[in-house]
Amino acid sequence: MRHGLILITFLMLMAGCSSEDVSQRKVDTTDELSPETMTLEPTQLITEKEMMESNQDIQLINSKNNSNVETKSLLSSQTVEEGENEIQTLSQEPMEPLVEEKEEKPAEDSIMIGDTKYINLMKEEKFQDWINVAVKYGASLYAIPYSDVFAIVKDEEVLVGMSTGVASATPNHIGILCDLMVDKGESAEKIIEGIKQVAQTGESVQLVGPQELGDDYSIEKQDEWIVVSW
Known part of the structure; x- marks a missing residue:
């Protein structure tokens, strides 16, 4: 226990x-x-x-x-x-111009005859014979642009007017007209005599040109202008 x-x-x-x-x-x-x-x-x-x-x-x-x-x-x-x-x-x-501007051409020498503009041709060599005649009389040769109308001008007075087959001048300037006819060959002398005759008498003159050329000339007075045509 x-x-x-x-x-x-x-x-x-x-x-x-x-x-x-x-x-x-x-x-x-x-x-x-x-x-x-x-x-x-x-x-x-x-x-x-x-x-x-x-x-x-x-x-x-x-x-x-x-x-x-x-x-x-x-x-x-x-x-x-x-x-x-x-x-x-x-x-x-x-903008600056990419290309230099060309020098401006001198102003065109031109005159107004009536309402028509004529430009100076004194530097055109192909008209040298007419230019020589104009210089002889102290005048200049002009023409209507793009036409066959020419004029010998002095002091803004037209001494002789010319176109295809015709030339004219006042009786006071028949000497210029006669000088322009010098280039008409063997007919030149007869044409000059006829111009003087018409200026003195006022009567028209008809001239027969060389057969080979076939040019006949008529010289007459029209409105105080002696006109030669061919």
Whole structure:
């Protein structure tokens, strides 16, 4: 019996120790788990903070990017405006000629006879014979542009008028008309005599030219002008 009580007491002591060990283990386990649990909450808080900071950074970056985009857009707009202003300025500035302008020709020497314009032919070599006659009398040779009408003019007075197959002069200037007929070959002498005769008498003269040339000449007075035609 005594041995049984001792055994029971020993068992109870063992049970108490075991219970205490278990409790201690629970406490220890709690102590061990508690720090981990404690560390989880700060970890989550840090993560959220970092996320907030990260979001702020992202917003800041986006803001900077937007600012850069706006700045680039503004610069591009300013560049376009400056380019347009430069183009407008260039368009307003007078353009330099790509090719040097030719020297202006001297004003055309011309006169008006009645309502008709005559231009000077004194430098035209193909009319040199008529020019020589005009120079002899201190006059100049003129013509209506793009026509066969010519005139020897002095001091704005027509001394002799000429066209195809006809020449005329006033009685005061028959000397010029006679000089112009010198180039009529063997008929020249007869034509000059006929001009003088008509100027003196007023009567018409008919002359037959050489057969090979087939030119006949008529000299007559018309409205105070001695007219030679052929």
